[in-house]
Amino acid sequence: MKKIILIFSLVTFVTTNAQTLSGMVKDRSGNPIKNALVCHANTPSTWVKTEANGTFSIQGSVGTKLRIAALKFDTIDAYRANSTNGNTITMSDDPYLATDVYHISFDHLRPGASYSKAELKKDFPVAYGKGFYERNRASTDRAYIDYDESVDPNGVSLRIKFPKGKLKTSNSGVDTRIPLAGTFNSNNFRSEDLYLSYWIKFSDNFEFDKCGGKLPSLGGTTYNTRDDSWKGRIMWRKGGSIQFYMELPDNRFRPTNDERFWGDLVKSGSGICNFEYEPYLSSDGWHNIELHYKFETPGRNDGLFEGWVDGVNYDFMNATVFNNYRPAGTTRENITINRILISAFLGGSSEDYEPSEDIYAWVDEFRVSTRRINEYDTYREKFAKGPIGNDLSNASTIYPNPNSEGVFYLKTSTNWEVYTLLGQKILAGKGKKINIKNHSKGVYFVKIGDSTKKVIIQ
Structure with missing residues (x-):
């Protein structure tokens, strides 16, 4: 008997979670937004577009997080569906369009x-x-x-x-x-x-x-x-x-x-x-x-x-x-x-x-x-380190390194000094460009503030 109850409960759980969410997307004046993208926040491959009257239907359940986006409107990253029928989602204007x-x-x-x-x-x-x-x-x-x-x-x-x-x-x-x-x-x-x-x-x-x-x-x-x-x-x-x-x-x-x-x-x-x-x-x-x-x-x-x-x-x-x-x-x-x-x-x-x-x-x-x-x-x-994958704050990044021309670049303009392997300072300056092409091939060190980077002329 307990097994029968357990099986019944499991079937009921699956059934109630495989539901259709429906709703309407509108602007702050109450006008429907057509062709807005409505997708699962964590799995955007599950998506629909709103109809001309702003309505949508998508698979999910109460509590499913939705992502809603439309051209000229601010994206909603994680709207939590509060019902399976009649969710009303209001979008604000894209803040960039103020300027x-x-x-x-x-x-x-x-x-x-x-x-x-x-x-x-x-x-x-x-x-x-x-x-x-x-x-x-x-x-x-x-x-x-x-x-x-x-x-x-x-x-x-x-x-x-x-x-x-x-x-x-x-x-x-x-x-x-x-x-x-x-x-x-x-x-x-x-x-x-x-x-x-x-x-x-x-x-x-x-x-x-x-x-x-x-x-x-x-x-x-x-x-x-x-x-x-x-x-x-x-x-x-x-x-x-x-x-x-x-x-x-x-x-x-x-x-x-x-x-x-x-x-x-x-x-x-x-x-x-x-x-x-x-x-x-x-x-x-x-x-x-x-x-x-x-x-x-x-x-x-x-x-x-x-x-x-x-x-x-x-x-x-x-x-x-x-x-x-x-x-x-x-x-x-x-x-x-x-x-x-x-x-x-x-x-x-x-x-x-x-x-x-x-x-x-x-x-x-x-x-x-x-x-x-x-x-x-x-x-x-x-962002503390700038856009993902690019440390904008790192002034000591030097590129292209190594290279055969002897010309190196920094991401930001700053003071720098160039030293030989023996510690002899051969050049100093300020800016984004470090030109040591008149020096022989080999290893040099560039000092920027408290940071020292090795550069190579091939």
Whole structure:
């Protein structure tokens, strides 16, 4: 008899825990939020999207913790279901939008790959998304919504795959345009002075010895159209350096190397695939990139393009070329900044660009603002050791080490001294760059405050 009671109790327990949770997601004004992601907080692979009236149904039980996210709203990380029927979840506005034009954290995207065109249009929305889905097949693994890797604890990022031996957007990375108006059907946002900030991290096997590839940036259309008029691209180049260039329909942009590369030349050579500039992106962990595009005041030619890597400014180009650019049949006043280019793919057309194995990059926290964002310093204050995997507070990190050039870099500008193995001080200075290329190959010691690091010239 006791056995019968025990068996009955067990069956009842299983039955009551295999229930359906239902509810509604709304904003603080009581309006339903459609297409919000509702998933289990600990197992996001169990997910649903809200209907047009904000309702949802998902497997779970009373007490199940839910994660709710929607574009333009603050993510709820652990809502504890209080019933199996009629949970009402109220979401607050994304706090970044109090100061920003746009913010994408990827929290509202369901995990995994194989995104459909219909999903992508609902979630951003965008007109297309190369790498998220394929025209001639159901899916692609080049875009992966990663719930295990993020610059924020418990966050979400977009993992981008660059397949072995593949180049260009049809085979490598991702490429999509996100209109800042929120939809291509009403593309009436316009600005002539904008900042873009985002975080990027590269896989341990990333091949910075290759020639380079595209990175996210800003661009624009002729006002109230869907057609590209210009793209203010940046690229990673050999060694982890960064290059800026402009794509214009008349192909007029012809800057010199010192106008288009951030920082100083560290290795000379013939052809763009042989020389190297400062290696901003090749050190481990997350890096923050911030870009600023400012068009000129009419008649003043005061426009510029500037950028920051991990909080350090590189104002390397006055924007004379695109200040004077006018598409045929339009006036200068109609040129505008109105879209984010989430473009990350390997360009070029030779084996100098082709990866020898599958390599990856993660991007996170896209913010667009009319004023300086400076998220690198914000994160350094927020987290004791900065974003996960990248110790922003460690001024004594030296890279690339070892190297054959004798030029080393620090993550932050500070005072430093260089000593030989015998303890002789040979150089002292302040900044992020330590140049001892005129000294012989071997081991040296760099003293920074109370810390001493060994560096090697090979």
